[in-house]
Amino acid sequence: MRPVTTTATTAASTGVEPPADGLVVVVKQDCPTCQLVAPVLGELVDRGATVYSQDDPAFPPGVEVRDDTALDASVALGIDVVPTLLRREGGRETARAEGWDRATWRELSGVADLGADLPDWKPGCGSRTHDPAVADAMLVRARGHELTARRVELAGLEDEAEALYDRGWTDGLPVVAPTPPRVLRMLAGTTRAPDEVVAVVPPNLVPATVEKVAINAVLAGCRPEYLPVVLAAVEAVCAEEFNAHGLLATTWGAAPAVLVHGPVARRIGVNSGGNALGQGTRANSTIGRAVQLVIRNVGGGRPGEVDRATLGQPGKVGLCFAEDEESSPWEPLSVGRGVPAGTSAVTVFATEGPRGVVDQISRTPESLARSLAVALRGVGHPKLAPGFDAMLVLSPEHVAVFAEAGWDRARFTAALAELLLLPPEELARGADGIEEGVPEPTRPRPKFRPDGLLVAVAGGGAGKFSAVLGGWVGGPGGSSPVTRVIEEA
């Protein structure tokens, strides 16, 4: 994160040059301390000082004042407090006093009896450059030139939410208007340059800059600190092996979901606990949505156009959650995918969304693994194998059964793979009176291709329920999960 700064600009960029040499005072009428020092300002002006007023060019009365209601000089001088007395020599500031401090003002001005009737000291007030009412304008003035996206005027009679919907920029839910100040605040969430290309976005293969992603993150309702996660997720979704175009164009209803790994999850508040796959947490609700809006708005992937889903599913608005790495007894999923422990990352995977699996009875890992395997077999169709990938989200109470029996992640996944090696006679077309199935299978077939089943630990502390998130065709003919380290997280 870099701080949003409105003062890191130069006088040259604002077109207002404070005097190169001499005393400068910046005041505002709406400040008791400035009113207190008003009597001494005339004396300073007589000695060549320049006085800027931030709010009322007629203040103080009877003194020659420069109008700084546009705050250009205040920005150029980096004023935080009023009154501020500065001494400048050769275009550089050599001394500064903030608020009223008689001894310092006398020393700075060289006027031995300055302010004899005033108290010794009185603290100043906040500069108008920090007034929230003008902060947006200041921000746009300082950094607006970094924004290159087309500016669209929403006309006076247009309801803001309706106007954004009418332009086709939303997923059907209201969006936050991506005004320049909001986008600039969003961009403060990353150190990456706004014009840097993050990825080439399917289906139209349009380069998405950091700025475009930030605009869509604003639309989605993200906070600036989510932006590095969104950027990594967009990059992952646009990777060749993820095949976002195919995922969009298939009539199957799966969509990209975002799993967040590492310390960033806790820091920005991605929920990995109770209701991790549900509503109610801003990061979860908006990060996945931002990714989907990038595909829609930048990539042009819209339902009814390239998106041909027969049914779709509510997770297509956006699905994002984190693995509960802190409570999990197992090595994080990300470590198995090559991310160093303690490093933040995202994994994107194609999913239809969750289906719960109940097992409140099993106390042995063998029994519970069988339960979960039966549920996983249903992904796509119980008689199709291999084919679709899947994500299994193990709840804390379920993973504890394995951990207490000494099963680690590797042993668990090996056990599942064995249980999901399905006999050909059960898979064959026509078997069980079901025409769907594998054509003439001769040997046992694995339900999932190698690495086709992801397992993450998440969820609330109570409930012997896990969830299966069925995916889409795994591998080169479909989509492979993609993991990307989050820069600067």
Place this chain on the structure above:
Amino acid sequence: MHDLAALEADGVTATFVASSEFVTATDAQARALGFASVPAVYVAHPIQDRTDPEMAALADEALPRVLAAVTGASPAG
């Protein structure tokens, strides 16, 4: 103008007929609703004191432009 915007948003081809007094107001409102231009048809002002035959003649005269506003037809034809 709001009706036109609403109907067009619903996928219905829409126009409206107004007296020439409304040209400026309509343009302003169209811009205020985000349209660069709208297919409105204007007829000679005033309206409310006209006789029935005069109103019918006005409709006859406006027809080519009404058709042009809602179809690909040229207003001259």
Place this chain on the structure above:
Amino acid sequence: MVSPVTVVLDPTDESRPAARTVGPRPDDLAGRTVGLLDIAKPRGDVFLDRLADLLTERGATVRRYAKPTFTKPMPTDLRAEITAQCDVVIEALAD
């Protein structure tokens, strides 16, 4: 009428025009259902009566609707009714 303009940044690839546009027009009205929407100003009905005859002569099916008042946008139920029934709408006559 005059309210502040909000500026937003385009979240798309900017290949479509920023201004709102009206939808594509049919080639002609033959066989189409055309709604004539009377905004309820005096004499507008006479104009629309004539227009109805002219459009019927050109093969359009004409349906008539009336707004309760010209001072407000049409009510939601009227909008839904027109949208369900019509391909084309001609609203008249503002004076």
